[in-house]
Amino acid sequence: xxxxxxxxxxxxxxxxxxxxxxxxxxxxxxxxxxxxxxxxxxxxxxxxxxxxxxxxxxxxxxxxxxxxxxxxxxxxxxxxxxxxxxxxxxxxxxxxxxxxxxxxxxxxxxxxxxxxxxxxxxxxxxxxxxxxxxxxxxxxxxxxxxxxxxxxxxxxxxxxxxxxxxxxxxxxxxxxxxxxxxxxxxxxxxxxxxxxxxxxxxxxxxxxxxxxxxxxxxxxxxxxxxxxxxxxxxxxxxxxxxxxxxxxxxxxxxxxxxxxxxxxxxxxxxxxxxxxxxxxxxxxxxxxxxxxxxxxxxxxxxxxxxxxxxxxxxxxxxxxxxxxxxxxxxxxx
Amino acid sequence: xxxxxxxxxxxxxxxxxxxxxxxxxxxxxxxxxxxxxxxxxxxxxxxxxxxxxxxxxxxxxxxxxxxxxxxxxxxxxxxxxxxxxxxxxxxxxxxxxxxxxxxxxxxxxxxxxxxxxxxxxxxxxxxxxxxxxxxxxxxxxxxxxxxxxxxxxxxxxxxxxxxxxxxxxxxxxxxxxxxxxxxxxxxxxxxxxxxxxxxxxxxxxxxxxxxxxxxxxxxxxxxxxxxxxxxxxxxxxxxxxxxxxxxxxxxxxxxxxxxxxxxxxxxxxxxxxxxxxxxxxxxxxxxxxxxxx
Numbered sequence: 222x223x224x225x226x227x228x229x230x231x232x233x234x235x236x237x238x239x240x241x242x243x244x245x246x247x248x249x250x251x252x253x254x255x256x257x258x259x260x261x262x263x264x265x266x267x268x269x270x271x272x273x274x275x276x277x278x279x280x281x282x283x284x285x286x287x288x289x290x291x292x293x294x295x296x297x298x299x300x301x302x303x304x305x306x307x308x309x310x311x312x313x314x315x316x317x318x319x320x321x322x323x324x325x326x327x328x329x330x331x332x333x334x335x336x337x338x339x340x341x342x343x344x345x346x347x348x349x350x351x352x353x354x355x356x357x358x359x360x361x362x363x364x365x366x367x368x369x370x371x372x373x374x375x376x377x378x379x380x381x382x383x384x385x386x387x388x389x390x391x392x393x394x395x396x397x398x399x400x401x402x403x404x405x406x407x408x409x410x411x412x413x414x415x416x417x418x419x420x421x422x423x424x425x426x427x428x429x430x431x432x433x434x435x436x437x438x439x440x441x442x443x444x445x446x447x448x449x450x451x452x453x454x455x456x457x458x459x460x461x462x463x464x465x466x467x468x469x470x471x472x473x474x475x476x477x478x479x480x481x482x483x484x485x486x487x488x489x490x491x492x493x494x495x496x497x498x499x500x501x502x503x504x505x506x507x508x509x510x511x512x513x514x515x516x517x518x519x520x521x522x523x524x525x526x527x528x529x530x531x532x533x534x535x536x537x538x539x540x541x542x543x544x545x546x547x548x549x550x551x552x553x554x
Numbered sequence: 555x556x557x558x559x560x561x562x563x564x565x566x567x568x569x570x571x572x573x574x575x576x577x578x579x580x581x582x583x584x585x586x587x588x589x590x591x592x593x594x595x596x597x598x599x600x601x602x603x604x605x606x607x608x609x610x611x612x613x614x615x616x617x618x619x620x621x622x623x624x625x626x627x628x629x630x631x632x633x634x635x636x637x638x639x640x641x642x643x644x645x646x647x648x649x650x651x652x653x654x655x656x657x658x659x660x661x662x663x664x665x666x667x668x669x670x671x672x673x674x675x676x677x678x679x680x681x682x683x684x685x686x687x688x689x690x691x692x693x694x695x696x697x698x699x700x701x702x703x704x705x706x707x708x709x710x711x712x713x714x715x716x717x718x719x720x721x722x723x724x725x726x727x728x729x730x731x732x733x734x735x736x737x738x739x740x741x742x743x744x745x746x747x748x749x750x751x752x753x754x755x756x757x758x759x760x761x762x763x764x765x766x767x768x769x770x771x772x773x774x775x776x777x778x779x780x781x782x783x784x785x786x787x788x789x790x791x792x793x794x795x796x797x798x799x800x801x802x803x804x805x806x807x808x809x810x811x812x813x814x815x816x817x818x819x820x821x822x823x824x825x826x827x828x829x830x831x832x833x834x835x836x837x838x839x840x841x842x843x844x845x846x847x
Contacts, residue, residue: 399714400714402719404713405712406714407702407705407711407718408702414691414692414693414694415689415690415691417689420677421673421677421682421689421761422706422760422763422764423674423678423707424711425674426674
């Protein structure tokens with residue numbers, strides 16, 4: 222049941238402190254990476270609500286990421302809205318898309334749910350790839366960041382924008398923590414474990430799954446809005462199925478059913494992607510810089526190692542070590 | 555799922571359940587209510603059946619498993635359902651519980667036509683069930699199992715902004731339920747570590763947590779030791795007299811001691827309906843079912 226994991230709050234605090242320290246001592250490049258980590262942490266936590274809590278494994282979550290990004294691009298570039306208003310509208314658009322898609326997707330379970338969400342993601346990708354009004358395969362550029370002049374700040378500065386995204390990630394974590402520790406969150410876990418029993422107890426299971434799907438879609442759209450502002454550019458690739466796969470890997474590597482795990486998975490994978498694809502990293506450890514071309518191969522090895530050695534993810538492994546330590550201490554006492 | 559169902563998302567918002575039912579009633583205005591039946595002339599609320607399954611027919615492929623079965627239960631009645639293996643007892647049970655929609659016939663629950671209603675809607679109308687095989691949250695504790703059922707019963711399961719642990723009324727209700735059914739000492743035991751008999755008790759406790767009007771029990775003593783069977787018998791006997799029971803049971807001693815009326819099914823058809831004495835004395839039942847014991 223959500224709420225009985227004593228490691229959750231210390232781990233979240235450690236992650237926030239590490240991010241804060243990296244931000245404080247970071248340079249231009251690190252601030253850019255931190256913003257990307259924070260955005261993918263939001264995206265991964267939203268998927269974790271579906272995968273880890275409600276047991277709905279989605280391979281189309283990038284649809285909401287792309288919808289949020291394109292909605293932000295459209296509201297800012299076409300209508301001239303300020304970035305914060307566009308973000309709110311983008312979250313609404315992603316939620317609306319999730320509500321419509323969810324009505325169909327949640328009617329099925331297991332591999333069929335995966336197939337429907339995969340199809341949804343590819344439909345969104347195909348639409349933006351062809352839609353000339355949204356720049357087709359060229360995408361859209363010129364997406365602004367929030368205007369913080371009133372606060373004496375410039376969001377175009379990486380250290381300011383990365384701080385904003387880190388604050389947003391913490392806010393989303395708090396929001397999702399409240400949700401997963403509520404009776405609604407408990408019902409999602411119960412549905413995941415034994416759907417027929419929950420239904421027999423009088424719980425309208427479909428309605429709960431739809432609500433989780435919409436909430437996850439809305440937060441995925443929020444992450445999409447932030448990535449559009451981060452890069453200043455959107456392209457159909459944001460909705461491609463590999464993005465859904467990548468965020469699913471983040472959740473699995475970090476540990477399903479633990480929001481901190483999803484954020485940790487996002488941090489590890491974004492950092493690895495940056496380091497492994499950089500020739501300087503390989504030279505620094507005494508290997509050929511050419512290995513940077515094979516970074517995806519190394520990432521694959523890492524993913525296999527995590528799944529084999531820590532089936533419940535990095536956070537899940539940490540939590541089980543902590544539990545074993547507590548048991549030993551109790552026995553010693 | 556109705557066209558209106560996508561908007562059910564509002565049900566998870568504060569006061570969403572009320573808002574959803576209000577919006578639904580506006581959407582349905584001008585149309586007859588979906589499940590409610592017109593009141594019958596001269597109907598008496600007290601004597602009206604709480605459960606009426608009429609002409610239930612269902613087949614799996616070419617095999618007809620229930621054939622025009624009619625079953626009527628008065629409020630507070632304890633009704634037994636017996637028959638040899640393959641007689642259609644569990645199929646009828648699943649049709650009444652909403653797991654299967656029958657090919658013909660209707661099911662009315664407290665005057666409401668629920669023939670096509672989902673199991674969760676039937677549960678909200680007061681029908682609870684236990685399963686033939688234990689169907690529990692096996693990696694949760696007894697307390698957590700009951701808290702889930704009580705959260706639904708207390709209509710707080712949709713609340714998404716207040717911690718579950720802070721819903722004291724739900725947890726107190728779960729503890730009271732456990733104590734009342736002799737599960738107080740295993741409250742914090744993970745369910746899969748309980749004995750089979752205790753898991754059966756929890757199975758019934760979950761159903762009772764909903765404070766149902768009708769309880770369907772599918773072979774409550776199956777696989778139990780004589781001691782566990784006796785404890786289960788005592789537990790069922792102690793249920794409130796206002797609760798209507800429909801019980802499938804193979805142990806005739808248990809059933810004859812418990813039921814007011816018994817329906818005997820054979821090859822999907824009703825062989826006999828009557829008081830336990832009539833069933834016990836029936837030559838047909840004895841030769842077709844009891845005699846084979």
